[in-house]
Amino acid sequence: MDSQDSNILSSEYATRRKRLMALITQLRGLGAQADLDLPRIVCIGNQSAGKSSLVEAISGITVPRDAGTCTRCPTECRLTASSGKWECQISLRIEFDTKGKRLSKPKIVQFGAIIKDKTLVEIALRRAQAQILAGDPTDKGTMSKLLMMNEDEIRTFSEQASFQKFSKNTICLDITAPDVVDFQFIDLPGIIQNAEPELVNMVETMVTENITGNSIILVTLPMSDDLENQKAARLAQIADPEGRRTIGVLTKPDTLTAGSVRSRANWVDIIEGRKHPLHHGYYCTRQPDDSERARKISPEEARRVETEFFQKTEPWNTCSEPSRFGTKNLVDKLSNLLTHITDQALPALRQKVDESLTAxxxxxxxxxxxxxxxPSSELLSMITGFSSDAQSHVNGTDAHVALVQENRSVYRKFKIAIRKTAPEFRPFLKKEANGAALARWDDSAVVDEEPLEPSDKSPNDPVIYLDDLRKHIRSSRTHELPDIVPYPAKLQSIEAFVELWEDPISECFTKVNEGFKRTLIDLIHEHFSRFPALEANIRSLVNSEIEKYESKTLQLLQDLRRLEKVPFTQNEHYLSVTTDKWHSHYKAVRAGAVDGPTGKRKRIAADQGTTATAKPAAPPATPFAPPNGFGLPSSSPFAFSGMVGTAPPAGQAEATTSANPQTAPAAPALAAPKPASFAFNPAPSPSPALTANFSKAKEDVERRANILHMLAVEGYEDLTFPDLDRLRAPDEYETELKFAAEVRAYFQVSYKRIIDFVPLMINHNYLSDLVGSLQRVLILGLALGDVSRAAAYLAEDPQxxxxxxxxxxxxxxxxxxxxxxxxxxx
Missing domain, CATH: 1.10.20 (Histone, subunit A)
Structure with missing residues (x-):
């Protein structure tokens, strides 16, 4: 590689190093070190270990020196190579309060103007440290005074009782010069051993916190003492047991005299890696002694003296690792190492930032x-939201259906409970009834109701027989004419079943109220739990409102039940029809036409009030002409289809009568088609008993239909099957049968009222009215207009x-x- 390529690579590397150092500086200014393990070089050492001299040699400045401890807060030195003249800007990075608690974001405070004279740095550092230790490092008044103080005045100022001994806030020095390498390090206070335990622990904690993770530990080790005796070395070993992040800097080699042969040999073994090996090894530097500092030799002169010392002094000049000597070699190593670890750490830092952001x-x-x-507007908004949600739960809107569905289940059980209070009249004498058969009595078809489930029936309901009714009527009779039932007799019978409604009504309201209160408590917690005092007040106000509406609603429900004790209805048509149905039913059962006690009434629609008008097209050729086995056309409601034993659709005949009980549909004209056998769809063979019962039912229908047909021929039209029951000979218990029918029919009228009115009253007079009042009650109860009270209610948990x-x-x-x-x- 030629020199030009080498220069280009060197320039690119220098540029990247500069950018990396600037990035780390920027991240520290943002406070990233609170969340991220930023790469850094940390300089530590025992007190009087030559650490200050090393810092001076690396930075090119003069730092304060005093007897005892001088450095009392971290100092971050940031060196940047530039083509301009030497400059230094001091700033304070305030990350902690006076109690050592980390601030949410660091405060960067510029301390004084840019320094262009190196000799002014020492006094500026004393002033900056005093500013940090004085209490509030951002106090501009204190800063203005300190910037004008000399060394003695600063010392006097620092003796105040409120002055801190140490601080974790940092003095930052940004030095730019043409003769420096891009590099930065943190200098920590020297480790002290002879001081109050609190101060000793404070400094050691500060050191321990700074030498973890991505830090390179630059530990200064004076050669005047054995390495094993130095506390800084032990702390570094604890933080970095494998020695992969530690660089040992040996100081004060000039204190080893020519006679210290064993000690010199020991240090050579350490430098050459035979003892206490470290991954990055050890470096040895020689800094100006007291006399040289007194002469104020320049940094350049100090480096020249250092070079000559190691070149001329044994055993250093014969060491196999000459690159391990001199401050320049150390700085080059540190600069390259910091650049490398910073470059390597960036991807992991980005990943950590993303993970921390997500978390x-x-x-x-x-x-x-x-x-x-x-506070007042916020509280009003919360109350409005709570009241709206409560209304939604009561109305079953906005997907809040649980309460309404739960209430429907309660109301269904209430309906069954009321239905079970129906008077159990039986059209028999006590001696005629079979107890086991009566337990299976089912009259649901008469009242157009679904049959009760076995679990809904009460086996202990008292059964009232005809002789019981006769006795009851006679006991109430005074001046009435024969066969006239005294009004008190009916009234007592009605009051008897109305009295039984008290418990079902109370239980219905209790069950609904339990679910409602549970829902309100959950809503209160959901809306106000973040403010415990407010939640407690809301719960108290709501409970008071609940109690008020509970009392009012229970009274209304009791009044409603008492109203039913006095017979009254304007639904006379339904009462009349239902009375006739029960009367016909009781008479038919008593006559044996319907098998009442066995619980298997023959599903003969004719017994439910279906009528037949006889207008024959031609007289029948035979008394029985069954086109479908029953003498009825296939469209007739009495026509059976399907397999033997299948009943017609439930309530079909009743629906016809109920729809127009006064005008019944005409019976079909019975023509005389060819006789046909009874037809049914193939199915598994029924039992002989079932077949016999069904055959009997078939014969009954055919017989009754034929009778109606013949009566129609004689001019008696619009007759129904129940009309045939009225043609029976008078029953000696006719008065009792009629009484039972009237009471049972009136029960049906009042039963249908109560099973609607109780839920309606609970829903509207209790649930809806209560939730509708909540907003007004809470606004008044919480004194929403009082801003101070609203603020007190909304005081959040400090945590x-x-x-x-x-x-x-x-x-x-x-x-x-x-x-x-x-x-x-x-």
């Missing part, structure tokens, strides 16, 4: 956002505020760091 963003999302409005502030600052800092890395090309 901090995720953590921020877990915290409640900061309040953006004034939450602190965590959010830290994360927000970290996120902002990382974004700035990432921008700088992107600009650099990482």
């Amino acid at each position: 901090s963003t995720a953590q921020l999302r877990k915290l409640p956002p900061p309040l953006t409005m004034d 939450v505020v602190s965590a959010r502030t830290k994360l927000s600052s970290k996120q902002k800092r990382l974004l700035e760091v990432r921008n700088e890395l992107v600009k650099f090309g990482v």
Whole structure:
């Protein structure tokens, strides 16, 4: 490679090194060191280990020297090669408060003007350190005074009681000169051993924190003492057990006299790597002694004297590692090493920035956002949101359906509970009833209701027989005429089942209220949990409102139940139809036409009120002319299809009667087609008993249809199958049957009212009215107009505020760091 190519490569390397040093400086200014392990060289050493002299030799400046400890805060020296004259700018990087707590973002404070005379740096460093230790490093008043003080005045100023002994805030020196190498390092206070334990620990902690991770540890080791005795060497070994990041700098070689043969040989073994080996090895420097400093020799003169010393003094001049001697060799090594580790660290730094950004963003999302409005407006917004959500849950809107669905389940159970209170009338005498059969009684078809599930039935419901009814009626009779049921008898029977409604109503409200209160508590926690005091007040106000509406609603429900004790309805048509249905049903069961007690009523639609009008087109050729096996056309509601034993659609006949009970559809004209056998779709063979029962049902329908047909021929039109039951001979218990039908029918009327009105009252008078009042109640109860009270309610948990502030600052800092890395090309 020719000299021109070498110069180009050297220039490119120097340019990149300069850019890398500038990048690290920029990142430190942003506070990246709080989150990232930035590459750095850290200079440590025991007190009086020659560290100050080494710093002077590397930086080319004079640093303060006093008896005892002089350096009391970190000093970051940043050297930049330039074509201009020598200049130095001192600034303070404030990262910690007076208690040592890291600030969210560093403050960079420029301290004084640019220094162009090297001799003024020492006093400027004394002033800068005093500014950091004085308390508030950003105080411009203190700075103005310090910039005018001489050394004695600074010393007096530093003796104040409030003055800190040490600080982790940093003095930064930006030195530009034509004769320096692009390089930067951090000089830490010397490790002390003979001082208060608190101060000793403070300095050691500062050193330990700075020599971890991506740091190159530059440990100064005076050759006047054995290496094993030096605390700085032990701390470096703890931080870097394998010695891959440590460089030993041996100082004060001129203190070893010619007679110190064993000591000199020991240090040569260390320099040449035979003892205490380190990955980057050791360097030996010689700095001006006291007399030379007194003569104020120049840096150039000091380097010349150093070179001559190592060239002429044994055993250093015969060492096999001559590149290990001299400050220049050390600086070149450090500069190249820092450039290398910085270049190598950038991709990992970028990855760490991205990972930290993702993590901090995720953590921020877990915290409640900061309040953006004034306390009163913020509180009003929160109350409005809570009230709106409560309304949505009650109405079942905006996907908040759980409460409404839960209430529907409660209301269904309430309906069943009320239905189970129906009076259990049986059209038999006690001696005629079979107890086991009566337990299977099912009258759901009569009332157009779905049959109750076995689990919904109560086996202990009292059964009322005809002889019980007769006794009850007689016990209420006074001046009534025969067969006239006294009003008190009916009233007592109605009051009896209404009294049974108290528990179902109370239980229904209790169940709905439990779910509602649980929902409100959850909503209160969801909306106000970040403010514990506010949440407690909201819960108290809401509970008070709940109690008020509970009392009011329970009273309304009791009033509603009491209203039902007095018989009344304007739904007379339904009452009349239902009374007739029950009367016909009881009479049919009593006559044996319907197998009531067995629980398997024959599903004969004719017994449910279906009518037949007889207008025959021609007289029948035979009493039975069954086109489909029942003497009915296939379109007739009485026509059965499917396999034997299949009932007609449930409620089909009832629907016809209920739709127009006064005008029934005409029965079909019974023509005389060819006799046909009973037809059904092939299916598994039914049991003989089932076939026999169905055959009997078939015969009953055919027989009754034929009777209606013959009556129609005689002019008795518009008759129904139940009309045939009325043609039966008077029953001696007709009064009781009629009484049972009327009471049971009125139960159906009031039952249908109560199962609607109770849920409606709970939904509207309790749930809707209560949530509708919440916003007004909370605004008044919290005294929303009082700004100070609103502010007190919204006082956040200090820990939450602190965590959010830290994360927000970290996120902002990382974004700035990432921008700088992107600009650099990482």
